Amino acid sequence: MTALLKPIIEVQDLTTAFGSHVVHEHLNLNVMPGEILALVGGSGSGKTTLLRQILGLDRPQDGVVKLWGRPVHDYVGPERLALTRRWGMLFQSGALFTALSVFDNVALPLREMNYLPPDLVRKVVMMRLKWVGLDERDALLMPSDLSGGMVKRVALARALSLDPELLFLDEPTAGLDPQRSDEFVALINALHQQLKFTVIMVTHDLDTIRDLSTRVAVLAEKHVLVEGSIEQVMTFEHPFIKAFFQGKRGDRALGTHV
Numbered sequence: 001m002t003a004l005l006k007p008i009i010e011v012q013d014l015t016t017a018f019g020s021h022v023v024h025e026h027l028n029l030n031v032m033p034g035e036i037l038a039l040v041g042g043s044g045s046g047k048t049t050l051l052r053q054i055l056g057l058d059r060p061q062d063g064v065v066k067l068w069g070r071p072v073h074d075y076v077g078p079e080r081l082a083l084t085r086r087w088g089m090l091f092q093s094g095a096l097f098t099a100l101s102v103f104d105n106v107a108l109p110l111r112e113m114n115y116l117p118p119d120l121v122r123k124v125v126m127m128r129l130k131w132v133g134l135d136e137r138d139a140l141l142m143p144s145d146l147s148g149g150m151v152k153r154v155a156l157a158r159a160l161s162l163d164p165e166l167l168f169l170d171e172p173t174a175g176l177d178p179q180r181s182d183e184f185v186a187l188i189n190a191l192h193q194q195l196k197f198t199v200i201m202v203t204h205d206l207d208t209i210r211d212l213s214t215r216v217a218v219l220a221e222k223h224v225l226v227e228g229s230i231e232q233v234m235t236f237e238h239p240f241i242k243a244f245f246q247g248k249r250g251d252r253a254l255g256t257h258v
């Protein structure tokens with residue numbers, strides 16, 4: 001018998017409003033185990049708000065967000081704590097604590113667990129640095145010593161410190177030059193193959209979408225307008241899709257340029 005895969009994230013009939021400003025209306029989205037879902041949409045379309053709701057930080061006016069089959073707001077106390085340990089987050093800005101060394105940044109989530117002995121924390125931190133292609137000596141550096149690409153790697157090491165099942169990436173390649181961006185995408189791809197986590201990422205970078213995502217969901221007109229492969233999404237008739245995917249940008253993303 002084949003096991004039926006259940007979604008890790010289920011967003012059902014979500015409605016979000018700030019005062020009279022309706023941001024989401026009847027929004028539905030599922031994320032399946034092992035996927036790398038790219039969430040795209042115009043500025044102000046509600047991507048960050050949706051991520052915050054999935055994390056249980058904001059409450060929608062209506063509808064429900066389920067994580068591993070249970071409404072996110074049903075996880076309280078120790079269950080909420082256990083839930084937060086099943087995911088990692090890589091945020092675009094403020095990725096690292098500038099007053100903490102690379103080591104201490106990556107160690108932070110492990111130390112917050114309060115029960116890991118220091119030698120084990122050290123082992124795990126060093127392993128995570130290795131995962132992201134850094135070496136032991138880098139552990140002593142301060143964030144101000146790091147290049148943009150290294151900051152992203154350290155932030156990724158920290159997001160992966162608890163070996164999460166689910167990874168949230170907010171504009172993972174923003175601010176990186178094309179070569180560093182390609183390297184970072186390759187790194188996430190390699191780790192994804194090895195560690196089998198599930199990813200939901202917000203990005204507007206077509207190269208990142210093409211090289212990293214296994215599925216794309218477009219947020220427009222207050223809901224998920226279309227979802228599927230990049231090819232499926234790109235051919236959907238809509239002004240936002242046209243502006244976002246078509247023309248030179250789209251040719252490049254599909255690899256149809258000469």
Ligand SMILES: Nc1ncnc2c1ncn2[C@@H]1O[C@H](COP(=O)(O)OP(=O)(O)O)[C@@H](O)[C@H]1O
Pocket residue numbers: 018023041042043044045046047048049050
């Ligand atoms: N806490 C808030 N209070 C009032 N309006 C908000 C709040 N958070 C977001 N918004 C509004 O909701 C809309 C969607 O915001 P956001 O989710 O940040 O969009 P995106 O990340 O897609 O650019 C924007 O118009 C924003 O101004």
Ligand SMILES: [Mg+2]
Pocket residue numbers: 047048049
């Ligand atoms: Mg945003």
